[in-house]
Structures are given as structure tokens and as C-alpha cells.
Amino acid sequence: MASSVLSLASATPSASLSSHEIEKGKLNLGNSSLCFKKEKTNPFMKTKSVGRISMAVASNVSRFEAITMAPPDPILGVSEAFKADNHELKLNLGVGAYRTEELQPYVLDVVKKADKLLLEKGENREYLPIEGLAAFNKVTAELLFGADNPVIKQQRVATVQGLSGTGSLRLAAALIERYFSGAKVLISSPTWGNHKNIFNDARVPWSEYRYYDPKTVGLDFEGMIADIKAAPEGSFILLHGCAHNPTGIDPTPEQWETIADVIQEKNHIPFFDIAYQGFASGSLDADASSVRMFVARGMEVIAAQSYSKNLGLYAERIGAINVVCSSSDAAARVKSQLKRIARPMYSNPPVHGARIVASIVGDATLFKEWNAEMEMMAGRIMNVRQKLFDSLSSKDKSGKDWSFVLKQIGMFSFTGLNKAQCDNMTNKWHVYMTKDGRISLAGLSLAKCEYLADAIIDSYHNVS
């Protein structure tokens, strides 16, 4: 996740509280000042209450004494460590947020235009319906499935606007928990770190299917198929539509067909997480081909979308959950239940991001411009991959095959480095990455490829 939500009201924790602070219990507000001791008395001590006389009673022990610090988020923790580093050659390859060649965050031109248009329009800020902005829901489904897709024409898709990928996944998870009690979700090993957290908090059991093969630094296809086959019938199989996170390894079209066969065979439900449509190949349509293939087979499919990366709208939290059903009646019912889940979570989704996406995707000129910018962003990443590969191949004389850098796709690359080697990357070379060996190529410039190659070669060969 690019944007951190932490809102630390306090500055730094004090190592110890002065006794004065502990003893202090005097509050002066307005014209009534009360004095009471902050003792650790029995909070359930009862006294007879007559008006306001009983102020000297129960102490003000916080009920949240026992709460411990939650562990830091592994991905955002990397950015924090990077910020703290003063080395001039430091490189942040941690979080998957797109950067320009100058390593600056990039606001898409189409987004700036759309934002400006919205500002000029001066639209109202009324509540959206629970399912979100209708114009957005329409274009997002069309973008994913294709405007001419029969499932859209037959109104067989339940689309509900969600808070980016995370929020959309959570809605689907809650739906699974409610209607498929006990059913498991299978997630790839490895997968995006937050997937398991989402399913845990939604109380949906999960297990893993093999995916990454460290020997080949590629896909363990046989392991994947075997594990999907072995799962209890009617499981939900979480698939990355394109640009797998964190490995960058996608199945080939033929492999996708086999995966679909097995899923149908076992009566599983395919559950796509599409966070990078357009970012993998540069083509929005091409990147949706895996999902479209499943849908074309007549399968019922769940698909979560995010516009955080491909429109750079990380902070606006815009995405959608789509459930393709075999009938429009089922779609209507499913949609109503998704709404029922959203209402006690946040009532209705935020309007701004939805309007931006709707205006871009819904306008032919802006949509064309977006396609071009998408190609440019994906293109930059492909160039960087090429340069990195070239640097690695020319500098490393050991004969190791570095071609996985080119074969992998999207923002991320699984380098195959182990934890100790990753530590070396950070400690010796000031290259920040996640400990699973993932680097974000979106944070790499052509200028830094050679330096990175040196770091990787050193870590790979000299550290174990």
C-alpha cells in the first residue's frame, strides 16, 4: 500500500513519565474545576451517588491498559527505514508505487485534467448510493470484461464500488464468510501480504497453493495444479489477473487454460485480484485476457479491481468488486448482499476517486490519453528490466541465468535472494526491499541499474 494511514497524534513516546504527570489529576475547564487522584483504586468501587458529590470515587484507569503495539507493516516499514537512511546512493525498491525516471511520484496527466474538470464543474458532495457511483460501476465493469461482453449485456455482473483493491477484497471476503460458511480461499505462495490479513479479519479460512519455484525463479506450475486439485470442492481460488505480486511471474495463456480446466473440474470459484490492469503489458485489454477467458467459458467469477496503480489514485481508494453470475437475478441478489455488507462498514463509498475514473474512462479523448500514459509507464518498467538484465549479464561472469528479470512482468521482480542476502542489500548497499527478495522496479531508474546489478551480484555470490 502506498499511502500510510497512520495518524500519530503524539510526537515521540517518552521513555518514562515523570511522577508529576502520573500524579496529576487536576482539570480546569471552564468554571468548574475538579480535583481527583489518579490512583490505581478498584475501578468497580461503588458508592452512593448523590448529585455530583461522589467525584472522589472510581479512578480513571484506562480500560486499554493491556493493549500492546501491533507489529509494524513489513512493506511500509521498508519505506520508513529508507527515509531514515542518509546515504547518498540509497535506493527504495520497497513499496509498489510508480516513480518516474527521476524517481519522483507521478500524477498522471489525465488525472490532473479530470481533477480540474471536476473542480470546474463544482459538483455536489452528496452521498453516493451504497453500491457507489453508477457511472463508475458501469465503466469499471466494461473496462475489465469488455464493453461488448455478453455478461454485461445480460446484466449478469454484480458490481459494487469498493475502497480500492483492499476494500473490494474485503467485501468479497465478507460475502464468502456469510454464504459459504467453512469454504476456504486458496492463496498463492507467496502472495501480497495483506491478503491473509483480510481473510483472517473476515474470518474466512485460507490455505496456500504452491506458486513460486525458487529453483527456477519461475512458476511451479505442477505444484500449483496439484494443490488446486487437492483442495476441497467448492473452494475459492485467489488468482492474480496479471503482474503477480510479489513475484512478477504470470502463467502463460496455455497455463491459464489448464488452470481454468482444473477449477471447473473441482467446482471451485475463481477469485481474481486485478490490481495492475494495464501495468503488466501496457495494454488494458491484454492484461484482462485471463479474466475474460474464464468468463467466456461461462464460469461464475469474482473479480476485485484497483485503480491505485494504473491511474495512480492510491490515496483516493477507488476500486470495485465484480461478481459474474449465471443469471441476472442472481447478480441482483448478490449485489443487494454486498450492499448490506458495505452499509455497516462505511455506509457508502467515497465520491471523488469514482468521479475521476468515470470521467476518464467514460470520455473517449481522456481514455485514449490514459492508454498512452499507461503504455509509457509500463514501457519505462520494461526498459528498466532490460537495462538491469543487461547489467547483470555483463557484470556477472558466473554464468547464472538472469533472464527471469525479463520474463517476469509488472512492477515487481522476485530476485531469488534470501533474507540474509536481502539484509546485505540493505546494510551494505543501502538498497531497500522486502525480505522476501522482492524489488519494485517502479522505484528503479535506468541510471541506477548498474549500481543495483553490482549489489545483487555481490549479495547473491558473497552472502549465504
Added chain:
Amino acid sequence: MSTASTCATRCSWWDHVTPALKDPISAVTQAFLADPCPYKINLGVGAYRDDEGKPVVLQCVREAEAKIEASNFLESTSTALSSKLVEESAKLVYGEDSDVIKEKRFAGIPALSGTGACRLFAEFQKRFYPESRIYLPDPTWSNHRNIWREVHVPDRTFRYYHPDSKSLNFMALMDDVKNAPDGSFFLLHPCAHNPTGVDPTDEQWREISSLFKVKNHFPFFDVAYQGFASGDVEGDAKAIRIFLEDGHSIGCAQSFSKNMGLYGHRVGVLSVLCNDKIQAMAINSQLQQISRTMYGSPPIHGISIVSKILSDPDIKAIWLKEVKVYLVSSFFFRFCTLFDFHYYKDDWTDSLSIISKCYKVMATRIHRMRVILREALERLESPLNWQHITNQVGMFCFSGLNRAEVYLLEKEFHIYMTPDGRISMAGVTTKNVDYLANAIHEVTACDQDAKILHNTDAYKINTDIRFTSLGTSKTRARGMNLAL
């Protein structure tokens, strides 16, 4: 074993998914939108409308947006903005000079408006007090129950609204608070109670706070209308300040939907008071974790608008004026009502034109509509007592209309409101108020028995109650238990 060819004939995975019951509040809007009648009125959802019935974008919001660098949000800026929002929001609700603020004894996190803040707290409560319950006022906003139920925290109610007098049932409230087990979690509306508009007086709040202290209850405030109730942001936070004075460590869900008109942007804050900064950090980390698996973080656009408004003194001044009821005009209203001074909309405008011309004043308009509606009903010589229309506070009026009457209003008069008879005063305008008064009069005055029904058993008992509530009376109002 199924292949592609038999897929289409296979049953859907979703056959067992039944259609969800519609949310009672948004169902009203949907029904309204589907109605072709040209003079229909929507009194359902609590979103402010001007006298033309149009939504309003506040000037302070426009100014804030103009100053924000459009869509130029670095991750570091996002974090800084979120912190700023929490800081400023805490100052707003707890008071800039409160010790809690000075000592930074609070945990806070941006949330998806009031709903999101309540949900975060409910999840937090479940996580750290898994056996606890939540006590909700009877009635309360219909979504409160959904929220705590979703996280499997059972709810109980405490008596609040007295249907006969259409005011606070204070003795029963204190009784229920006393009878609840020590250390219970209570949800309170600090001002402009939704749906009744009935608020405790300052003195009553002091007594409630005292009793809470004795019982060691946890007060959780849903602050959805700060500034919107009386027009004064400080005054609307009085209940909270009273609890703070008494040393309670409270929790607060704040929403900027109404008081800044930012409904669709979903901006709010959850704060929890604690002993010290260290504990604040721990609680923050837990809240952050909860939100990360639900939606990541709230959208930055709304956060940046609110943090700009609250931290820029010029823009904040504009905001305060836009919600404000002027002392002169509010005194004037109370003066009029007190002495039965009847006036019509034109007289008022003439009298206060100099002041009212300058600013859009939301709370004033609402209050004005209350007066006009009540007066219109009295002019029609309605046999019923409509004092509660002007006694109640905030956006809503708990009219006392029963379900049958609400149904008639919809079918015969194309006037839409939630089945509990809650009217959103924001939907009343100078153009439709006479029509509304006539309609209400028609459906309530036609029947001799209507008066009795109206005053004693205004609400049907909802038999779909899974948990019993405090007290034994079967005829208590059940406005909150709508069809769900």
C-alpha cells in the same frame, strides 16, 4: 465434473443468496426517486438542502479545495495530512485548551465518516473486550445496531425517548444506566440526537456523567452534528466537555458529513482517550491494523479538505459562520416561540435581512423551518400538540407519526420519510412547508382515535428483537427497530 458446455446449465453458485432487505433510510430515497409526482417531497435522508431543495457545497469547502494542490499527494504528504486531520479534529471536539490535547493523551485515526469511525471502534471493542456488549439509546440511528451486530457485539438498549411527552425520559435513562452491569460500553449522542432531536440538558448531562463515573461505564460518543445542532461548535460539544471534566476516558466518532457538507467524501475521525502517549501509540497501531484489512486508509481528498478548513484560520472562520446561528437570531427565535409570537416567513426576512443576507446559515434555516411547520399545523387547528417540532434539535424531527400515517403520506401525498416517522427538516422548504403541513394534518386529524394513538402507542413493536432490552414495558417506543 463439469465442462465448458454444461456450465451454462449448471445452477448458480449464488442460488442460496436471498435478496437483502433494503436499508430503511436509502430505501426511502430510492422510492422517492422512482416517484414521478412533480410535487413529491423527500424527508428521508439527513442531508442538508437549501430553500430550493438543492444540496449545498459550502464556501469554505470551495476555498479549501482551491488551496489544495490538486492531486499532488505524495505518500509522505498523505501521512502528514492524516495526522493533521486527527490533531485538528481532536481539538475541535475536546477543546483546544483541554489537558487531553496538551498532553496528547489520545489515539486517533481518520475514518470513513461516522459509520467508519463507529465500525473501527466496534472492531476494536470486540478485539479487546470480546465479551462486552454495547448499550444503545432507544431509539437510535438504525445503522448503529447493524455495525455492532456485524462484529458480533450484542446490543442492549437503554430508555431514552418518551413518546408521550416527546422528550427525554430522564428517570428511565438513569435507571437503565444504573442497572447495567458495571463497566458497560454505552453509545451516546452528544447533541442533535438522531432520530428524535431530543437532547439532555447540561444539568442532565452532568448527572449522567456522575452516574457513569460511579458505574465505571465507558462512554462512546457519536459526534455527527457538531456545529450543526445549535450553530455553535463549542456549545454542541458541551456534553463531551462535561464528561472530560469528570475525568472520563471516552471514545469519539466524528463525522464531517453534515457540518461541512462533505457527505460523499467520507471524512471522519475515531479517537480514544488514554493514559499517556505510549498507550496512544499502541492503540493507534491496533486501529491502523484494523483499518488496513478493511479498506487500507480513507480517501485523501476529503481528509485534505477538512484538515485545510480546520487548520487555516481564514477558512475556518468562514466555516464557523456558515454553520452558525447568530446569538441575535437564535435569541429572536426563542423569544418568538416563548411568547407565542407568530410571524410569517416574510416578516422574519424583513426583520433579519441585514444579518441573514450575508451568509448561508444552515442551522438557522433548519430552525426556521421548524417554526414555520409548527405554526402551519397550529393554524390548521390540528388537534395534536406539535411543540416537539420546535423543541427538538438538529436535522431531524421525530414527528410522532405512526407507520400507518407515514404510509398514507407516501401513497396519498408523495411525501417520503422513514417508517419511524422521522422527518429530515433539511428537506422542508418555504415552498413545500404548507403542503407538508396540510398533508400531516389530513392524515392525523381525520380520525377521533388518531389522537389517542398518536400520543400513546405511536410505534409498532418490532417482534424481530433478538435481545431483550432493559425494563419491562411492552409499549416502549421502538423507533430504532426498523425492518432489518
